[in-house]
Amino acid sequence: MTRNLIARSAATALLALIANGASAADGAAIPQRVEALLRQMTLEEKVGQLHQLSDKEFITGPESAERRNLESDLRAGKVGSMLNVKGAADTRAVQAIAMQSRLKIPLLFGLDVIHGYETIFPVPLGEAASWDLEAIEQAARIAAREASASGIHWTFAPMVDIGRDPRWGRVMEGAGEDAFLGSRIAEARVRGFQGAKLGGTSSVMATAKHFAAYGAATAGRDYNAVDMSDQLLYETYLPPFKAALDAGAATFMNSFNTLNGVPATGSAFLQRDILKGAWGFKGFVVSDWNSIGEMVPHGYAADLSDAAAKAITAGSDMDMESNAYAGSLAQLVGAGKVDVKLVDDAVRRVLTKKFELGLFDDPYRFSDAQREKQAVNDPAHRAAARATAAKSMVLLKNDDGALPIKRGVKSIAVIGPLADARRDLEGGWIVKSHAERVVNLVDAIRAQAGSGTRVSFAAGCDIACAGDGGFAAAVAAARDADVVVLAVGESWEMSGEAKSRADIGLPGRQGQLFEALKAAGRTPVVVILAGRPLVFENVAEQAKAILYAWLPGSEGGNAIADVLFGAVNPSAKLPMTFPRHQGQIPITYQQYQTGRPVTDPRDVLYKSGYIDMPNTPRYAFGHGLGYTTFAYRDMKVSQDTMKADGKITLSFTLANTGAVAGTEIVQLYLRDPVASTVRPLQELKGFQKVVLAPGKQQQVSFTLNRDSLAYFNRKLQWVAEPGRFELMVGAASNDIRLRTNIELTD
Numbered sequence: 001m002t003r004n005l006i007a008r009s010a011a012t013a014l015l016a017l018i019a020n021g022a023s024a025a026d027g028a029a030i031p032q033r034v035e036a037l038l039r040q041m042t043l044e045e046k047v048g049q050l051h052q053l054s055d056k057e058f059i060t061g062p063e064s065a066e067r068r069n070l071e072s073d074l075r076a077g078k079v080g081s082m083l084n085v086k087g088a089a090d091t092r093a094v095q096a097i098a099m100q101s102r103l104k105i106p107l108l109f110g111l112d113v114i115h116g117y118e119t120i121f122p123v124p125l126g127e128a129a130s131w132d133l134e135a136i137e138q139a140a141r142i143a144a145r146e147a148s149a150s151g152i153h154w155t156f157a158p159m160v161d162i163g164r165d166p167r168w169g170r171v172m173e174g175a176g177e178d179a180f181l182g183s184r185i186a187e188a189r190v191r192g193f194q195g196a197k198l199g200g201t202s203s204v205m206a207t208a209k210h211f212a213a214y215g216a217a218t219a220g221r222d223y224n225a226v227d228m229s230d231q232l233l234y235e236t237y238l239p240p241f242k243a244a245l246d247a248g249a250a251t252f253m254n255s256f257n258t259l260n261g262v263p264a265t266g267s268a269f270l271q272r273d274i275l276k277g278a279w280g281f282k283g284f285v286v287s288d289w290n291s292i293g294e295m296v297p298h299g300y301a302a303d304l305s306d307a308a309a310k311a312i313t314a315g316s317d318m319d320m321e322s323n324a325y326a327g328s329l330a331q332l333v334g335a336g337k338v339d340v341k342l343v344d345d346a347v348r349r350v351l352t353k354k355f356e357l358g359l360f361d362d363p364y365r366f367s368d369a370q371r372e373k374q375a376v377n378d379p380a381h382r383a384a385a386r387a388t389a390a391k392s393m394v395l396l397k398n399d400d401g402a403l404p405i406k407r408g409v410k411s412i413a414v415i416g417p418l419a420d421a422r423r424d425l426e427g428g429w430i431v432k433s434h435a436e437r438v439v440n441l442v443d444a445i446r447a448q449a450g451s452g453t454r455v456s457f458a459a460g461c462d463i464a465c466a467g468d469g470g471f472a473a474a475v476a477a478a479r480d481a482d483v484v485v486l487a488v489g490e491s492w493e494m495s496g497e498a499k500s501r502a503d504i505g506l507p508g509r510q511g512q513l514f515e516a517l518k519a520a521g522r523t524p525v526v527v528i529l530a531g532r533p534l535v536f537e538n539v540a541e542q543a544k545a546i547l548y549a550w551l552p553g554s555e556g557g558n559a560i561a562d563v564l565f566g567a568v569n570p571s572a573k574l575p576m577t578f579p580r581h582q583g584q585i586p587i588t589y590q591q592y593q594t595g596r597p598v599t600d601p602r603d604v605l606y607k608s609g610y611i612d613m614p615n616t617p618r619y620a621f622g623h624g625l626g627y628t629t630f631a632y633r634d635m636k637v638s639q640d641t642m643k644a645d646g647k648i649t650l651s652f653t654l655a656n657t658g659a660v661a662g663t664e665i666v667q668l669y670l671r672d673p674v675a676s677t678v679r680p681l682q683e684l685k686g687f688q689k690v691v692l693a694p695g696k697q698q699q700v701s702f703t704l705n706r707d708s709l710a711y712f713n714r715k716l717q718w719v720a721e722p723g724r725f726e727l728m729v730g731a732a733s734n735d736i737r738l739r740t741n742i743e744l745t746d
Ligand code: NOJ
Pocket: 060, 061, 083, 112, 156, 209, 288, 289, 497
C-alpha cells in the first residue's frame, strides 16, 4: 500500500478503534453478533464483504480488477478483504481507512505465506519429502508467527492438490502424488498455521486450495482443463481437502480449472454438494485470482455479471480480483436473478471468521511492529529451517559410500551454476526475499570442511547453461580436488505458478557439465536443486552419489553441507515418483494392474509396456537412502481375519544394521487383489519415522481397521469388501521387505 496512505490514516486509527460500533465486548455469541450486524447492512455493504482486492504494488496475478478508487471504496465499506498488503505498518494503515466506514467492519488481510514468511523453509514438496509431520507443522507455525505479527490474518496455504505430473510447475507447492501422505501433511499444515483455535495473534487462518482437481491439469500445463472419473476425484484428489477441513481449515479456495467441463469456481457439485453439503464446511470459499471472471473466456459465462451469478449460486463466497461481485451482485439481486439469501449466507461466513479472529474487538491486534521485529529475527526460526531442510533432502544414490564426505580431505571443488546461488535456494512463492542472508553452498562447505581443506569454486555455466565456455575452468578446478561436488538444477523461477515445463531435464547443458567432469576422471557427488522431480538419466546412471535438495530455503546451503558431511544422516523419502523419461508422465506408484502386465521389461510383445524403456520409474515413490542400513524382520499380525468393526495390528522388528545412528521412514502398503472395482497395485496406508542407534532394534506396529481397507465403489459409497488383502511393509514402494495377507470376513 502506498506510503502516503499510511501517514493519513494513522491519526484516524485510534478514533476508529474507539468508535467501532460492531465491537461488542458484551459476551454475545458470535452467531448473534453476526446476525445483528447483518441486519444493519445495506446490500452494497454486504457485497463489499465479498469483494477482495490486491494491493497495487505487490500483485500475484495478471492485473484484472480496477484499483482506481481503492481508498474511497475502503472508506465506503465496499471492500471486505485485501491480499498482498503486508507488514505491521501497512496493514495498520489500510485497516484504519476501512475503519472509517459506516459499520467499521475490519478488513481481512490475506497473503500467500507458502513456505515461510521471512524465514524461508524448503518448498512444500521438499518439506513433504521429510514425511515429518512435526517438522512440517512447526514450519507452518513459525510462518504463522512471523506473518501474523505483521498484520496477516490469513494465508492462502496449504495447497493440498495432488500432483502426478512433474511438468506442472505447481507440484512444488504441494505434498506430492499420494492421497494418504498428502492428507496427513494437509492436517499438519492446517494445525501449524491456525494453532489450537482461531483468534490467537500468533496464528493465521489456513486455506485449503485449490478446490478441486487443479493438480490434474491436462499435459501438466497450468490452468488447463481437467477430466477425471468421480472415482479418481473421490479417492485421490479430494481426501487431502477433507483432511484439511477436518483439521479445522477456516477457508477454501476454489480453482482455475474446469472439472469435467464445469469451471471449479462455478461448480455447485464441488462447492455446494460436496464441500458445504456432504462435508458440512462452515467457513468460506474464496475464488482464485479472477477465477470468477475467467469463466467468461472458459466459455461458461456470457459476461462478468453472468459469471457473478453463476459463482455465487455455486457457492463461491468471496471474489478475489474479478470485480464481478462488486460490479454486478447488487443488480443481480435487485433483478431477482440471485436470491439475497445466497449473499447473506456468504457474508455470514465471512463475518463469522472476522469475529473469530477477534477483529471486531481490536482490528489492529495482528499488526504489531514490535512483535513483528522479534518474530522475523528469531534465531530459533532459522535453526528450525535448517533442521527441516536437512530432513527434506533425499539421498537418491550413494554407491560405494561416496557420501558422506570425510572431514579432513585436502581439497574440495564445488562446481556448478547453483553452487554459489542464494536467491535460488529460497525458491519461488515467497513474499520477501532475503537472499543476502542465505549462506550459499560453497560458503557452507567452506565453513564445515574446516581450515585444513582447500575449497575451490567454478560455476561452469549459469543456470540456463546455453554454452560450454566455462566447462574448461570447471574441469581445471576439479582436476586436483579430492572431492568434487556439482550443484545443478533449476532456478527459483522455474517452478511454481505458471511455471510448467514441457522439458523437465536439467536446464541447457548442465548434464554435459557433469559429463565433462566425468570425462576428466572426476566423477562428482551431485546435488540437485529443483522444485519438481527432474529427469537426469545420464547423471542417474553414472554418478556415484546424488542428493536431491529441492529448493531448501533460507538455511539451504548449511543444510546441504550438514548432509554432505554427515552431521545429519539423510532420511527423506520421495513424495513423488521420478520418471526415467517425460514420456512416462503421468506416472505414479499407484498403478493399476492391466490384463497384460509386463513381467520382464525385455519382453513387451502384446504387453502393456514400452518398447524403448521399462515401465518402472527412475526413482520410486517412497525411495530415499541414508548413511546406515536397516533390516526388517519378524512380521506378525494380531490375527489374520478381521470383522468389519474389528482391528488388526501388524508388527515387525526394525533394526539399524549399519554403523551410524539413523532414521528410517517405514511404509505400509495395501493391495486389494480382487474387488468390484479394480484397485491399485499398492496404496500407502501408514508410515512412521523411527530413529535408531547403530545395532539397536525396535518393534514397529500399525493398526488397521475397516477404513484402512475401504474405497469408493462405483456408486461412490465408502465400502470395504470382504476378502483377502495383501499387506506390504518396506523402505519404499519398490523396496518391500515384508508381506502378509489378512482377510475381511464381513
Ligand atoms: C493465484 C494462485 O493460484 C493462488 O494459489 C494464490 O493464492 C492467488 N493467486 C493469490 O496470490
